[in-house]
Amino acid sequence: xxxxxxxxxxxxxxxxxxxxxxxxxxxxxxxxxxxxxxxxxxxxxxxxxxxxxxxxxxxxxxxxxxxxxxxxxxxxxxxxxxxxxxxxxxxxxxxxxxxxxxxxxxxxxxxxxxxxxxxxxxxxxxxxxxxxxxxxxxxxxxxxxxxxxxxxxxxxxxxxxxxxxxxxxxxxxxxxxxxxxxxxxxxxxxxxxxxxxxxxxxxxxxxxxxxxxxxxxxxxxxxxxxxxxxxxxxxxxxxxxxxxxxxxxxxxxxxxxxxxxxxxxxxxxxxxxxxxxxxxxxxxxxxxxxxxxxxxxxxxxxxxxxxxxxxxxxxxxxxxxxxxxxxxxxxxxxxxxxxxxxxxxxxxxxxxxxxxxxxxxxxxxxxxxxxxxxxxxxxxxxxxxxxxxxxxxxxxxxxxxxxxxxxxxxxxxxxxxxxxxxxxxxxxxxxxxxxxxxxxxxxxxxxxxxxxxxxxxxxxxxxxxxxxxxxxxxxxxxxxxxxxxxxxxxxxxxxxxxxxxxxxxxxxxxxxxxxxxxxxxxxxxxxxxxxxxxxxxxxxxxxxxxxxxxxxxxxxxxxxxxxxxxxxxxxxxxxxxxxxxxxxxxxxxxxxxxx
Amino acid sequence: xxxxxxxxxxxxxxxxxxxxxxxxxxxxxxxxxxxxxxxxxxxxxxxxxxxxxxxxxxxxxxxxxxxxxxxxxxxxxxxxxxxxxxxxxxxxxxxxxxxxxxxxxxxxxxxxxxxxxxxxxxxxxxxxxxxxxxxxxxxxxxxxxxxxxxxxxxxxxxxxxxxxxxxxxxxxxxxxxxxxxxxxxxxxxxxxxxxxxxxxxxxxxxxxxxxxxxxxxxxxxxxxxxxxxxxxxxxxxxxxxxxxxxxxxxxxxxxxxxxxxxxxxxxxxxxxxxxxxxxxxxxxxxxxxxxxxxxxxxxxxxxxxxxxxxxxxxxxxxxxxxxxxxxxxxxxxxxxxxxxxxxxx
Numbered sequence: 001x002x003x004x005x006x007x008x009x010x011x012x013x014x015x016x017x018x019x020x021x022x023x024x025x026x027x028x029x030x031x032x033x034x035x036x037x038x039x040x041x042x043x044x045x046x047x048x049x050x051x052x053x054x055x056x057x058x059x060x061x062x063x064x065x066x067x068x069x070x071x072x073x074x075x076x077x078x079x080x081x082x083x084x085x086x087x088x089x090x091x092x093x094x095x096x097x098x099x100x101x102x103x104x105x106x107x108x109x110x111x112x113x114x115x116x117x118x119x120x121x122x123x124x125x126x127x128x129x130x131x132x133x134x135x136x137x138x139x140x141x142x143x144x145x146x147x148x149x150x151x152x153x154x155x156x157x158x159x160x161x162x163x164x165x166x167x168x169x170x171x172x173x174x175x176x177x178x179x180x181x182x183x184x185x186x187x188x189x190x191x192x193x194x195x196x197x198x199x200x201x202x203x204x205x206x207x208x209x210x211x212x213x214x215x216x217x218x219x220x221x222x223x224x225x226x227x228x229x230x231x232x233x234x235x236x237x238x239x240x241x242x243x244x245x246x247x248x249x250x251x252x253x254x255x256x257x258x259x260x261x262x263x264x265x266x267x268x269x270x271x272x273x274x275x276x277x278x279x280x281x282x283x284x285x286x287x288x289x290x291x292x293x294x295x296x297x298x299x300x301x302x303x304x305x306x307x308x309x310x311x312x313x314x315x316x317x318x319x320x321x322x323x324x325x326x327x328x329x330x331x332x333x334x335x336x337x338x339x340x341x342x343x344x345x346x347x348x349x350x351x352x353x354x355x356x357x358x359x360x361x362x363x364x365x366x367x368x369x370x371x372x373x374x375x376x377x378x379x380x381x382x383x384x385x386x387x388x389x390x391x392x393x394x395x396x397x398x399x400x401x402x403x404x405x406x407x408x409x410x411x412x413x414x415x416x417x418x419x420x421x422x423x424x425x426x427x428x429x430x431x432x433x434x435x436x437x438x439x440x441x442x443x444x445x446x447x448x449x450x451x452x453x454x455x456x457x458x459x460x461x462x463x464x465x466x467x468x469x470x471x472x473x474x475x476x477x478x479x480x481x482x483x484x485x486x487x488x489x490x491x492x493x494x495x496x497x498x499x500x501x502x503x504x505x506x507x508x509x510x511x512x513x514x515x516x517x518x519x520x521x522x523x524x525x526x527x528x529x530x531x532x533x534x535x536x537x538x539x540x541x542x543x544x545x546x547x548x549x550x551x552x553x554x555x556x557x558x559x560x561x562x563x564x565x566x567x568x569x570x571x572x573x574x575x576x577x578x579x580x581x582x583x584x585x586x587x588x589x590x591x592x593x594x595x
Numbered sequence: 596x597x598x599x600x601x602x603x604x605x606x607x608x609x610x611x612x613x614x615x616x617x618x619x620x621x622x623x624x625x626x627x628x629x630x631x632x633x634x635x636x637x638x639x640x641x642x643x644x645x646x647x648x649x650x651x652x653x654x655x656x657x658x659x660x661x662x663x664x665x666x667x668x669x670x671x672x673x674x675x676x677x678x679x680x681x682x683x684x685x686x687x688x689x690x691x692x693x694x695x696x697x698x699x700x701x702x703x704x705x706x707x708x709x710x711x712x713x714x715x716x717x718x719x720x721x722x723x724x725x726x727x728x729x730x731x732x733x734x735x736x737x738x739x740x741x742x743x744x745x746x747x748x749x750x751x752x753x754x755x756x757x758x759x760x761x762x763x764x765x766x767x768x769x770x771x772x773x774x775x776x777x778x779x780x781x782x783x784x785x786x787x788x789x790x791x792x793x794x795x796x797x798x799x800x801x802x803x804x805x806x807x808x809x810x811x812x813x814x815x816x817x818x819x820x821x822x823x824x825x826x827x828x829x830x831x832x833x834x835x836x837x838x839x840x841x842x843x844x845x846x847x848x849x850x851x852x853x854x855x856x857x858x859x860x861x862x863x864x865x866x867x868x869x870x871x872x873x874x875x876x877x878x879x880x881x882x883x884x885x886x887x888x889x890x891x892x893x894x895x896x897x898x899x900x901x902x903x904x905x906x907x908x909x910x911x912x913x914x915x916x917x918x919x920x921x922x923x924x925x926x927x928x929x930x931x932x933x934x935x936x937x938x939x940x
Contacts, residue, residue: 060818060819060821060824061816061818063819063824063825063826064811064816064817064818064819064931065854065855067826068841068842068844068845068849068854069845069854072826078845079841079842079843079845079846080845080846080849082846083846133849133854133860133861134854135853135854135855135859137855139628140816140855140857141815141816142815142816145815145816145818298864299685299686300686300859300869301859301863301864301869303864306864306867307762308762308867309760309761309762311760339864339865340865341851341861341862341863341864341865341866341908342850342861342862344850344851344862344908344910345894345895345896345908345909345910345911346910346914347914347915349910349915351850353862356865403843403846403847404846438763438765439763439765439903440900440905441905441906442905443896443904443905444905444906444908445908448905473896524758526760526763546865547865547908548865549865549866549867549906549908550867550905550906552760552762552763554760556758556760557758558758559757559758560756560758562756563753563756563757564753566752566756567749567750567752567753567756568749570748570749570752571745571746571748571749572745574744574745574748574749575741575745578740578741578744578745581726582726585723585726585727589727
């Protein structure tokens with residue numbers, strides 16, 4: 001009986017397999033007939049309409065979770081929209097960015113098939129769109145609920161097109177599963193580097209791929225400002241699908257284009273091989289560890305993991321701290337990522353911080369400590385003429401974005417139309433930190449009060465380096481006496497979308513510096529440090545800026561001599577202990593045998 | 596009995612394979628998600644399952660004639676627990692906490708292997724064998740230990756003496772004691788007696804039972820009750836206020852606390868600690884509505900010292916919102932997470 005069943009199942013299976021095979025062949029014939037298809041694509045069928053139950057259930061999900069940004073009619077105009085950049089998607093036109101389908105086509109969506117690679121919208125909801133406010137809904141909504149809400153969106157909120165209309169819609173699907181990636185050899189990367197120039201990628205994405213090319217005038221289909229991707233931050237790629245170092249994501253986006261944006265599909269004018277070379281090259285640009293391994297990504301935030309200790313390396317034997325970032329000492333020094341968020345505590349709040357991280361390095365010698373700031377900024381911004389406020393003024397006339405403005409006044413519309421101020425960075429360290437019982441610090445935003453002040457050093461793109469004393473978030477800075485003279489700007493340069501700035505300042509001693517105003521850096525101690533950054537083209541000035549959390553500057557002490565002596569003494573002690581145990585055991589055994 | 600043991604053995608083997616996959620990184624540690632709030636129960640349940648599994652495994656092996664010495668059982672089980680704590684649990688727990696759990700489980704394993712004289716002798720037999728070194732192999736092992744142990748311990752002590760920089764541990768009180776009253780926009784609110792003016796029934800009376808019945812459903816997804824849509828054009832009273840609170844939330848708060856109120860907003864990655872997760876049963880579900888009102892109004896700068904006011908970027912919302920707006924946001928946060936505010940009695 002059992003055998004019979006098995007036989008039957010076998011027959012069914014073979015028949016099914018045969019049918020699939022046969023249909024595959026016919027599909028292949030059809031494919032051969034339709035020579036116009038771009039390389040790597042195949043014709044596909046439109047998915048069936050989701051059931052009415054799914055749509056109805058999806059409405060409930062939509063009005064609990066999505067309506068707040070995407071709006072009642074799905075026009076991307078919910079209550080949150082005007083303060084967001086990128087602006088939430090307007091579903092009405094059926095324009096979706098991340099797809100496996102040819103340029104201009106609707107994305108893949110099938111309410112019955114939550115399969116990776118075959119259901120673009122499901123993957124977008126599952127993994128979110130990094131670099132925008134769209135979060136990953138995996139673990140929040142069940143798979144069923146995600147399919148339900150998409151059933152609602154695709155049938156009720158996409159109004160200008162119809163996912164099931166065979167007359168007007170077609171599906172030409174990138175066969176990403178069947179295309180084997182080309183290994184990222186040196187040769188492949190070299191070809192990729194040539195191709196991104198030949199295919200004019202650099203015109204928008206910039207010579208070094210930091211998105212600084214034609215960063216200014218780009219608009220999406222709705223007239224909202226949009227910027228080219230920065231290839232060095234792959235974790236911010238919208239299509240990174242929580243797997244940012246996977247070259248397939250880049251291949252897909254490059255092959256299908258990003259609907260609704262100036263990013264075209266390159267499927268028609270590149271071969272599959274060329275696309276792999278380009279994808280490999282773009283992928284190779286993403287920030288990595290010194291040994292070439294990908295940065296570890298924090299699963300909670302989908303951004304690189306942050307270590308809150310910035311350790312400063314010693315320059316031995318009274319050597320000078322080099323002013324050239326290419327110098328061996330700087331090159332060898334480990335770097336740390338400083339995560340930056342918008343200053344959203346006090347007015348004017350900065351809802352869109354265009355600087356979201358800074359790479360820091362630090363070196364010190366017997367007199368000075370130097371900090372190298374490196375951060376990506378698509379635009380070099382230097383204010384034209386004199387700024388309408390003094391350098392110590394904190395409470396200045398910069399407006400924050402109103403909550404409800406309509407499209408024309410929204411943050412996404414106003415980007416790149418702000419008055420340009422100076423790009424700038426600053427670091428804030430606690431004054432008299434040794435007198436504060438740990439973990440107490442001055443408040444992260446410009447200090448607490450006169451009792452807990454902070455030492456602020458600020459560099460601006462006009463070339464100035466200033467030292468201030470901060471005594472509270474709403475108190476204007478106080479200029480410090482002679483600190484600027486003893487500090488030095490070693491280097492500053494904006495090149496292809498990246499600033500590099502090196503600031504040198506005294507370590508601090510009671511003879512030359514003021515203990516009540518200046519931070520004294522001591523070896524082996526944890527010195528509370530906060531970083532600030534301003535993007536002049538974002539209209540950043542005063543408190544409209546990007547801020548970090550509290551970090552610690554730590555001056556690495558040279559290895560003490562005890563570290564070599566004590567372990568040997570301890571090891572010797574262990575040998576003695578071993579001898580004692582063995583002797584005892586053998587004595588006991590002898591005792592036992594004689595008994 | 597035997598079938599039961601077989602099932603258990605399969606579970607045990609599966610557990611080992613899964614964990615091995617997690618250690619080498621083939622199996623992501625969130626394959627089976629640890630659900631926020633139920634994590635401890637889930638972890639204990641999983642470990643209990645594995646204990647049963649290993650019991651079955653050792654029984655089956657014994658039945659097949661492969662007796663696994665108690666000594667190695669103990670050591671391997673401890674190793675399993677340590678690896679489990681490190682690689683299975685996500686988000687990862689700090690080393691100090693893992694060390695604590697590791698010590699506790701070591702003690703437990705010692706209690707198990709020394710439950711009676713016979714067991715204890717069985718357990719220590721392999722150690723004694725090496726000490727006695729009666730065979731050539733054992734003698735070799737003994738010499739190896741004699742050499743390796745001092746080197747290892749010396750190495751460890753060198754490692755601990757070389758200057759290193761680790762983030763100092765700072766223990767922050769997440770919910771510091773609130774003041775008796777707070778003054779917002781010129782009016783004093785006594786925390787014990789104040790009420791959310793928008794938590795009202797259709798007659799306009801404060802009614803927590805009414806609002807609790809309209810809040811979102813607990814369980815996966817936390818969706819609204821089918822007939823309680825705040826976006827309904829005819830929504831009145833409580834539900835209308837929920838929508839107004841939500842509008843304020845998505846214009847102001849989601850940047851840090853996230854679209855799903857889980858503390859993973861746009862700017863969250865920059866801050867330490869990351870913003871509060873309201874869907875966790877340890878935050879607003881534990882607190883009174885007036886406590887939230889005080890925290891929202893006064894922000895990080897208004898915290899007492901044990902709450903680390905210097906590190907909190909929470910805005911004092913009285914600078915940005917009116918009293919009514921703050922109450923509505925609080926109302927929305929409870930609605931969207933499906934929690935009931937705690938009462939003072």
